Amino acid sequence: MRTFNKGLYILPALFLLLVPAVQATAAQTATGTFTTTATTISVTVINGNTLITQSLTINAMGDISGSLTGSDVAVITSTGSGFLAGIGTFSGTILGRAGTVGIGFAGTFSPTTGQLNLQANFLRGTGTGQLAGISGTGTIQGIFNVGGTYTFSVTFQS
Numbered sequence: 001m002r003t004f005n006k007g008l009y010i011l012p013a014l015f016l017l018l019v020p021a022v023q024a025t026a027a028q029t030a031t032g033t034f035t036t037t038a039t040t041i042s043v044t045v046i047n048g049n050t051l052i053t054q055s056l057t058i059n060a061m062g063d064i065s066g067s068l069t070g071s072d073v074a075v076i077t078s079t080g081s082g083f084l085a086g087i088g089t090f091s092g093t094i095l096g097r098a099g100t101v102g103i104g105f106a107g108t109f110s111p112t113t114g115q116l117n118l119q120a121n122f123l124r125g126t127g128t129g130q131l132a133g134i135s136g137t138g139t140i141q142g143i144f145n146v147g148g149t150y151t152f153s154v155t156f157q158s
Helices: 007-018
Strands: 028-046 049-062 064-076 082-094 097-109 115-122 135-143 147-155
Touching: 028 064, 028 135, 049 082, 064 097, 115 147
Parallel strands: none
Antiparallel strands: 028 049, 028 147, 049 064, 064 082, 082 097, 097 115, 115 135, 135 147
């Protein structure tokens, strides 16, 4: 006959009741517009490809309201394609919650028209204030170094 200690099964269950659960709220959509101010730091040509390093400030209006300060690198290839990647720290409100959070973005742009198509992410673990625990992704469209529109899917930890 096999015997077992019921306490070994009850203790983990009690522990789970005492530990506060971290729950994510349902994803919400945040939309709006933005303007960009950029300063060229350097321009380098390597094998016919032009690399442009910039510091930038992005001012967002709408469901995301505030400023992102950061930098990016734009590459115009020898065949005329444009690629862009950057990172920055956003400070302001997202869907009414205030704080700061890191945002990374990357995508393509047209060197001739400036048309911009980017994907962006809130950088996990970088949120402060009411933005602590934020996660989500977004799309950014507009004109390179001018402005445009954004749509983000946002999830908060509660």
